[in-house]
Amino acid sequence: MTPVEAVVSLKALEHAWEQAREGVVLHAEERVTYLNPEAARLLEVARERVLGRPLLLALRDHRLERLCREGGQARLELRGRHLWAKAAPGVLLLLDRTGEQQRLEALEESSRVLAHEFRTPVTGMLSLIEALQQGLEPDQQAEVLGLLLQEAQRLRRLVEDLPLTRVPGQERTFALEELRPRLERFLAPQLAERGARITWKTPHTVWASPDAVYQALLNLLDNALKYGPGGEVVVESTRDARGVWLEVRDRGSPLPDYEPLFQPGKRGYHAASVRGSGLGLALVRRLAAGWGGHAYGRAWEGGNAFGLQFPYDRG
Numbered sequence: 001m002t003p004v005e006a007v008v009s010l011k012a013l014e015h016a017w018e019q020a021r022e023g024v025v026l027h028a029e030e031r032v033t034y035l036n037p038e039a040a041r042l043l044e045v046a047r048e049r050v051l052g053r054p055l056l057l058a059l060r061d062h063r064l065e066r067l068c069r070e071g072g073q074a075r076l077e078l079r080g081r082h083l084w085a086k087a088a089p090g091v092l093l094l095l096d097r098t099g100e101q102q103r104l105e106a107l108e109e110s111s112r113v114l115a116h117e118f119r120t121p122v123t124g125m126l127s128l129i130e131a132l133q134q135g136l137e138p139d140q141q142a143e144v145l146g147l148l149l150q151e152a153q154r155l156r157r158l159v160e161d162l163p164l165t166r167v168p169g170q171e172r173t174f175a176l177e178e179l180r181p182r183l184e185r186f187l188a189p190q191l192a193e194r195g196a197r198i199t200w201k202t203p204h205t206v207w208a209s210p211d212a213v214y215q216a217l218l219n220l221l222d223n224a225l226k227y228g229p230g231g232e233v234v235v236e237s238t239r240d241a242r243g244v245w246l247e248v249r250d251r252g253s254p255l256p257d258y259e260p261l262f263q264p265g266k267r268g269y270h271a272a273s274v275r276g277s278g279l280g281l282a283l284v285r286r287l288a289a290g291w292g293g294h295a296y297g298r299a300w301e302g303g304n305a306f307g308l309q310f311p312y313d314r315g
Contacts, residue, residue, distance in 0.1 A: 001067045003314065023094030027068065037084075042094050044079060068092050120218060121151040124186055147185055154211060163274045171209050176202035176237055176246065179214050187221060194230045201236040204244045206310040208291035213246075213308070214296070216287045219280040220248040220306050228303070243293065247307035255304055258297030281306070 014034075019156045023039030025032065030159045032050050035058060040047045043058055050058040056065050063076055064085060073086040075097070082101040086093045118154055128144050128151070137142060184191075191197065198221070206213065217235070228250030237246045255261075262281045284306075285295040293309040 021095075023092075023096075025092040025094070026090060027092070028090060032058045035160065036095075039092075041092055042078075042081065042083065042096055064092065118155070120156050120215070126149045127189065143185075147182075150182065154214075162196050170211065171207060173205055173207045174210050175205045176213075178210065179217060182214065182217060183221065186218070187225070190222070190225050194225050196225055196228075196230045196233055199232055199234045201234065202246065204237040204239055204246075205246050206246070206291075208293075208310060212287045212290055216284045216308055217246070217248070219284050220308075223280055223306065224248050224250040243309055243311040245307055245309055247301060247305045249300055249305040251303040254299035255297070255305070258304075258306075261294065261297060284308070 017036045018035075020036060023042045024036045025039050025043075026034040026039070032053055032055055035043075035045075035047055035050070037047075043060065045058050045060070055068060056062075058066070059065050061076075061078055063074070064078075067074055067085055067087045071087050071089070075082070075084055075085065077083070080098075082097045084095040084097050089254060100195070125148055128148050131144055132141065136139050177200070180202070184198065221233065221235070229252050231251060234249040235246070236249065237244055239245070262285045281295065281297075288295040292311050293305070295308055297304065297306045301304070
């Protein structure tokens, strides 16, 4: 290769580095000789300030400095980013894997949410099947078979609504009172075990998927029965200029903070002795977002309230 060809080849290589999606850092005698725009972005440095300066000034991380000295590759978190780094004599390559990591975490969370969504109808169906095995009167058998059919249909709709990026369909305007009989039948064993009762004050209609509201309300009631003191649980809807509000209220001690409980895996300080995945309220919030509303928690004069909002502008 002639000297001219070598210069042309070097310029072409440098042009490629300048456009690369991978960060490139060249160094000699522990000083920076070159870094491309992507490396400057990932390391959060200005190129003109680090060229010719000590390598650590550009890297600002002893793990990367050690990798440059010893060679090899590593995955590490650096200033909020997930990076793959590979070092060879005189060169360090950096690849931003943050998006990939976020997608992986979202997939894992979606898997947990999916398992939680399916667990409720499956658990209910198993309880109903056990009741049938124990022997029931003909009229009771008919009622249990009806409930089994409802839960099987809900499982089918959950499957049809996959993937999790889609929200449940079949939105319509319906009366909240429609959900009451089904919820009371499903929760009857839990109510009896806790010595609790539900008081309903839900005269309003909303626009949403009845299945989505059923699942959200079931989770809120399940939380109230698990973590509340028993006794009366109130389900009440109200209306104002912003929409319809639906709350489940128990008479437990007011909590110090509600918002963290809507994060996946987060549970209250009082939940240590109660089995659960910490996904119930996260799922409630996701379902509420599907109809354009939101989920929240608050203290009220008698205890704790967890609620759902239905905006008017969605129907």
